[in-house]
Amino acid sequence: MALTTNKNVLTWLDEMVALTKPANVVWIDGSEAQLKALREEAIATGEMEELNQEELPGCLLHRTKKNDVARVEDRTFICTKEKEDVGPINNWMETSAMKAKLSPMYDGVMAGRTMYVIPYCMGPLGSPFSKVGVELTDSIYVVLNMDIMTRMGQGALDQLGPDSNDFVRGLHSKANVEEENRYIVHFPEENTIWSINSAYGGNVLLGKKCFALRIASYQGYKEGWMAEHMLILGIEDPKGNVDYITAAFPSACGKTNLAMLIPPAIYKDAGYKVWTVGDDIAWMHIDPDDGKLYAINPEAGFFGVAPGTNAKSNYNALMSTKKNTIFTNVCHNMDNNTVWWEGLDKNPPVDAVEWTGNKVNGKEYAAEGGKLAHPNSRFTAPAINCPCLSKEFNNPKGVPVTAILFGGRRAKTAPLVYQSFNWTHGVFVGSAMASETTAAATGAVGVVRRDPMAMRPFCGYNMGDYFGHWLEMGEKLGDKAPKIFNVNWFRTDAEGHFIWPGFGDNMRVLMWMLERCKGNVDAVETPIGYVPYAKDIDVTGLEDITTETVEDLLSVDKELWLEDAAGVAELYAMFGARMPKALAKELDDQVARLKA
Ligand code: GTP
Ligand code: SPV
Ligand code: MN
Numbered sequence: 001m002a003l004t005t006n007k008n009v010l011t012w013l014d015e016m017v018a019l020t021k022p023a024n025v026v027w028i029d030g031s032e033a034q035l036k037a038l039r040e041e042a043i044a045t046g047e048m049e050e051l052n053q054e055e056l057p058g059c060l061l062h063r064t065k066k067n068d069v070a071r072v073e074d075r076t077f078i079c080t081k082e083k084e085d086v087g088p089i090n091n092w093m094e095t096s097a098m099k100a101k102l103s104p105m106y107d108g109v110m111a112g113r114t115m116y117v118i119p120y121c122m123g124p125l126g127s128p129f130s131k132v133g134v135e136l137t138d139s140i141y142v143v144l145n146m147d148i149m150t151r152m153g154q155g156a157l158d159q160l161g162p163d164s165n166d167f168v169r170g171l172h173s174k175a176n177v178e179e180e181n182r183y184i185v186h187f188p189e190e191n192t193i194w195s196i197n198s199a200y201g202g203n204v205l206l207g208k209k210c211f212a213l214r215i216a217s218y219q220g221y222k223e224g225w226m227a228e229h230m231l232i233l234g235i236e237d238p239k240g241n242v243d244y245i246t247a248a249f250p251s252a253c254g255k256t257n258l259a260m261l262i263p264p265a266i267y268k269d270a271g272y273k274v275w276t277v278g279d280d281i282a283w284m285h286i287d288p289d290d291g292k293l294y295a296i297n298p299e300a301g302f303f304g305v306a307p308g309t310n311a312k313s314n315y316n317a318l319m320s321t322k323k324n325t326i327f328t329n330v331c332h333n334m335d336n337n338t339v340w341w342e343g344l345d346k347n348p349p350v351d352a353v354e355w356t357g358n359k360v361n362g363k364e365y366a367a368e369g370g371k372l373a374h375p376n377s378r379f380t381a382p383a384i385n386c387p388c389l390s391k392e393f394n395n396p397k398g399v400p401v402t403a404i405l406f407g408g409r410r411a412k413t414a415p416l417v418y419q420s421f422n423w424t425h426g427v428f429v430g431s432a433m434a435s436e437t438t439a440a441a442t443g444a445v446g447v448v449r450r451d452p453m454a455m456r457p458f459c460g461y462n463m464g465d466y467f468g469h470w471l472e473m474g475e476k477l478g479d480k481a482p483k484i485f486n487v488n489w490f491r492t493d494a495e496g497h498f499i500w501p502g503f504g505d506n507m508r509v510l511m512w513m514l515e516r517c518k519g520n521v522d523a524v525e526t527p528i529g530y531v532p533y534a535k536d537i538d539v540t541g542l543e544d545i546t547t548e549t550v551e552d553l554l555s556v557d558k559e560l561w562l563e564d565a566a567g568v569a570e571l572y573a574m575f576g577a578r579m580p581k582a583l584a585k586e587l588d589d590q591v592a593r594l595k596a
Contacts (some may be wrong), residue, residue, distance in 0.1 A: 003027045003119065004157045008165040009134055010144075012478030013117060016171055017135050019103065021044025022110035024149075028118045028143055028267070030153015042096050042140045048326070052337040055269055058324035061332055061339065063322035064200050066356055067179040069329060071202040071251075071441045072378045073457050076592040078214065085352065087462030090575040091294070095187055102183060105196055106145035109173045113138045117152045119157045120150035120282075122298035128394035129225070129285055129296050131216070132160040135170035135206045142172060142204050145326055167191070168215055170464070173197060174199040188212060188218035188460045195196045201303050201328065201476050212281045212298045214460035221461055221469050224476075232280035232295045234390050234399065235510060246282045246295050247405035248430065248454040248489075249367025251440030252376070254407070254502070256278055256304040256488060259457055260316035260388055262504045267511065274507065275390035276316070276383075277399055279304065282575060284401065284475040286473070291480045294398035299383070302347045304378045305440070306330050313503050316388045320381040327379050329355040332370035333364065341373035342492040348372055375439035403513050407450060407487040410436025411413035413560045414488035416500055416537070416553040417509045419516055419523065419530040423474035427587035429529065430469050450571045471580055483517050486529070491553055499553055508538050527593035528558045558594050565591050 002010060027416065028034065042048040048060040078090040079098045086092040093101070094446070099365055113224050116137050122343060133156075135146065146152050151235025160167050172195040176183070184199040193210045202209050216227035230246040239241075249255050260277040263272050278297025287294050302320060306327065311315050321327070329342040333349035340362070352362030355374045383389055392399050406429055420426035432455040437447045442455060450456070452463060457495055459466050474481050487509060489502040512532050515521040523530035534550040568587055572579050 001027065003029055003154060004162070005159070006160060006164070009160070009167065012135070012169050013169050017115065019106050019173070019559070020110040020115065020171075020173060021108045022115035022138065023112050024114040026114055026116050028116055029152060029490055030147065030155065034125050035147055038140050038143055041142065042414070047140060048144075051334070051339065052325075053334065055338055056322060056325070059321075060144070060326050061330070062326060062328045063355060063357055064329060065177045068177050068198050068200045069374050070200060070439060071457065072184060072198070073441050073443070075182050076457070077559065078188065078460055080184050080189055084578075087464060087578065088576045089106055089456060089459070089463050092515055093187065096340050098185055102185065102194055102196065105175065105181060106171070106173065106265060108193070109175050110138045111195070115141050116140070118143060118146050118152055119154070119160070120146055120152045120207050121156040122150060122207055122216075123161050123296050123498055124394045125151050125155045127296060129283055129396070130159060130298070131166070131168070131219070132156050133168035133170055133207055133211050135172060137172040137204070139172065139174050139199055139204065141199060144187045145201065145205050145303075145380050146207060148324070148326065148382050149205055149303060150300050168193065168206075168211045170211065171195070172204050175203070184210065186214045186460055188215050188318065189559075191215060201380070207304065208281070208299065209458055212283070213455070214285065215460035216298070217458065218460040219457070221465065223452060224523050225286070226469070226473060228256055228282050228286040229280065229458055230257040230295075231279050232277035232282050232297055232399065233259045234263075234275035235394070235507075235514065236273040236276060240588055242275065243402040243517070244277065244295065244399040245403045245405060245510060245513070246401050247407065248457070249407045250409070250438070250454040251449045251457070252305050252434045252438035253409050253435060253454075256302060257314050257503055258506055260386065261507055263507050264504055264541060266538060267507055274388060276388050277387055277390045277393055285398070286476055287397070291477070293401045293477060293480070293482055295396035295401050297393065298396075302379070302386070304379050304381065306341040307373055308377050309341070310344050313343070316386055317381075319387050319391075320383075320385040322384060325381040325385070327377070329374040329377035331355060333362075334359075340503050341377055342371060358489065375557065401482045402517050404482045404484045405482070405513070406430045406433050406453065407489070408433050408437055408454070408486045409438075409490040410418040410435065410448070411490065411492045411496075413530060413564055415493070415556055416489075416491065417485060417512065417532060417549070418488045418526070418528055419513070420486070421529060423477070423481045423484065424471060424582055425529065425586055427467060427474065427488050428471045428590070429484060432564070432587075433584055434564070434567065443536055450567060452548055452571070462575070462578050464575030464580070465532065468580045470584055483513070486511050487510075499549065502546065505542065512537055527558065527590060527596070528556055528561060530555065562591065562594050565594065
């Protein structure tokens with residue numbers, strides 16, 4: 001039985017049913033009874049395995065196919081009428097040509113299978129900034145993940161209402177998970193997403209990157225708001241005032257970790273607290289009353305990187321995974337039917353099933369350098385599990401943003417932190433971001449590439465226009481605009497070791513930023529922006545880090561920066577007339593300062 005009378009939903013559903021020809025159509029209402037039955041079915045068919053219900057209640061393990069472990073940027077398309085509107089960074093095909101290409105692949109693809117109709121809401125129910133999507137899928141794994149990652153079920157349809165046509169139409173079929181026929185396709189002009197031949201999170205949980213970034217970035221451009229690849233965290237001072245920071249780092253570059261950081265003793269003992277609002281995506285609007293920028297997290301869970309997560313690096317993330325969590329492509333610890341991954345602890349299980357499903361002696365396997373968990377193995381954990389979840393998590397208005405951070409993995413060049421001169425220069429700093437690639441997407445790992453605002457894989461329209469949109473938001477915000485900073489936790493020494501301890505100690509850097517926002521601390525004016533005086537980064541309690549180390553971490557090598565500027569110029573040239581002149585001028589000015 002349909003859960004809505006909304007004709008826009010029902011007409012589209014009829015068309016998609018006619019195309020994919022499922023044996024059954026099941027509406028997902030979000031009820032626990034229905035979810036329980038789906039979990040049991042997935043366990044019975046072997047699609048998922050039930051983990052130790054005493055240690056990990058409600059937790060399941062899933063393995064994807066070996067060829068289907070990460071986002072596929074080369075097979076991700078933005079389809080519009082005009083190529084110009086998609087720009088040089090995205091793969092493009094004309095809308096009707098793509099539909100003509102994919103329709104035969106969808107024709108009858110769900111024969112003998114059940115189609116699940118998933119209504120979901122991105123953002124708190126009842127928020128004016130939330131948006132609704134409906135995903136059609138033939139995967140129970142998708143249903144169970146969407147339950148964790150979104151507000152799924154009847155509530156979403158209530159949010160949409162009986163007449164609205166403002167919902168994103170998502171069609172997903174795992175088909176036969178064929179790599180060569182895998183397509184992740186967006187039609188922003190039609191609020192539509194088609195995904196086929198994958199069952200990996202980022203390719204198939206259509207509310208996440210496909211909707212909340214690629215489609216939403218385009219909606220934000222048209223409607224005057226922003227959808228960004230950003231965490232949102234709050235820092236509460238001993239008096240109870242909370243400042244919120246959003247931060248854009250590329251995939252697997254530390255958003256989940258920063259969002260949930262545990263303050264070092266110097267701050268904890270003084271009464272500071274850190275609260276998580278989001279770990280991956282922020283939707284930001286200008287409040288009509290106070291003119292400030294506010295952020296909501298459109299998601300309801302964390303699809304986080306497992307390797308490296310442990311009680312020391314990210315206690316809060318680890319605690320978030322202790323119940324009702326789905327683990328994908330981690331190692332199955334057969335000693336006690338739990339899970340393991342590289343970096344959880346130093347004791348790989350002897351009796352193990354590695355992520356592709358082979359039984360191994362985990363100790364020996366790891367000792368020989370084998371990876372028991374895939375480097376991009378993930379947990380899907382409900383946000384409500386997070387011990388430091390902000391009480392503003394469901395605030396329909398969102399939280400006011402004091403500072404915006406950009407950052408990436410740079411072995412050299414970028415200093416630990418610097419502040420942009422102003423909003424326009426800050427947009428330049430974001431546009432000039434570069435970072436080493438990670439296992440979150442298929443392809444080479446560790447190659448530095450330009451990744452403006454950490455949105456290279458996620459901007460659903462021409463990035464030249466996207467830069468322009470950022471500039472325009474700054475004009476609207478005027479002196480209410482958040483201050484913009486850049487950070488780099490990943491500088492290495494001559495042996496290739498990270499110099500900065502990172503993780504919780506990153507708070508030392510955030511505290512400097514907040515002092516800057518309040519006008520409480522001076523900084524050194526360098527050609528790239530304001531850099532701290534080393535003494536102003538508090539290193540009390542850090543054994544290996546002295547003020548000299550910090551000085552080193554903050555150094556600005558003009559030669560390296562001039563080389564980097566050449567890379568930025570190359571990037572900008574790609575956008576031709578769509579490239580805002582104001583940013584080209586920022587680049588020229590920065591080069592002039594570096595040469596002076
Ligand atoms: P996506 O979910 O892919 O968007 O990634 P993310 O940005 O949330 O990345 P995440 O926080 O999961 O971090 C990914 C990897 O970076 C993990 O292996 C972490 O251990 C490592 N990492 C995170 N923060 C730091 C840090 O401050 N220093 C160092 N050296 N590594 C870090
Ligand atoms: C990322 O790759 O940035 C992620 C994971 O957050 S995915 O959902 O696969 O995009
Ligand atoms: Mn991400």
